[in-house]
Amino acid sequence: MINVAIKYSRQRQEIKNFLMTRKDHPTADVVYMNVRQQFPNISLGTVYRNLTLLADMGEITRLRLGDGVDHFDADTSPHYHFICSKCGQVIDLKMNNIDSIVDIAGMDFNGEIQGHITYFYGICGDCRETVTQ
Amino acid sequence: MINVAIKYSRQRQEIKNFLMTRKDHPTADVVYMNVRQQFPNISLGTVYRNLTLLADMGEITRLRLGDGVDHFDADTSPHYHFICSKCGQVIDLKMNNIDSIVDIAGMDFNGEIQGHITYFYGICGDCRETVTQ
């Protein structure tokens, strides 16, 4: 029997639990800081390894928003993100899917387009207030 | 007089010239390899510094496609890119702009959306042929 056992360690549980409590798409380092409150001896390598594992299993999503650090999201439903150019915070956008652009993109292309990555940037509400005042 | 002189060194000239001859969005390392044929003593740091300078001046575009390396494009006109999940090559897509999605994204958002980044992924024509055979 081919048994690719996945042993769900307490550390991995806690990492996923923590991610599920957050809507701000933390980085590996933020996850590490917080999970350490439950597991003081957890290693940053363990955090990275489990984030990668969870992402590969499809239980979380890895976000690459071009700011040099990976962000992670426990909400795996398809949705879009906004990243503030000033403070760097990542916010969910409430908008419908635009998968149709994949068809548009594929019209004059000889390869196979499987999907698209889209994110938006600008100044978030908090930072705009600060600037105005 | 406030004179923020920009001295256009031969190295910077050559880096931009090289980029203009290429349509495949090279990485800093590829630029380095090639420019070294004209300037054998050029330093990788010089390549990085000038690529960043040129991008800041708007003469080239820096592409962050989530593959862990920055790509550079001398074509600064707005257009979209496809990155092959198999071989990693980056290809220009011939499609119209979809800036209208910025309006859609901003409809239920209290910040200021200034733009969007979109790229497509899948299997390029070359790799698809290889698989089929």
Place this chain on the structure above:
DNA sequence: CTAAAATCAGTAATCATTACTGATTTGGGG
């Protein structure tokens, strides 16, 4: 032609992430 400022080559430092290693934990079978 001169000199201040920009730029360079070379190298060291940074930073996020991944890989390695020997010890510990997990969970299915007995």
Place this chain on the structure above:
DNA sequence: CCCCAAATCAGTAATGATTACTGATTTTAG
């Protein structure tokens, strides 16, 4: 309930892209 092979861990070293520093060289306005 216990055993043990496999998975996972903590700790640490390595990697790889990019940036920062430094003293020498190049550029260009005057």
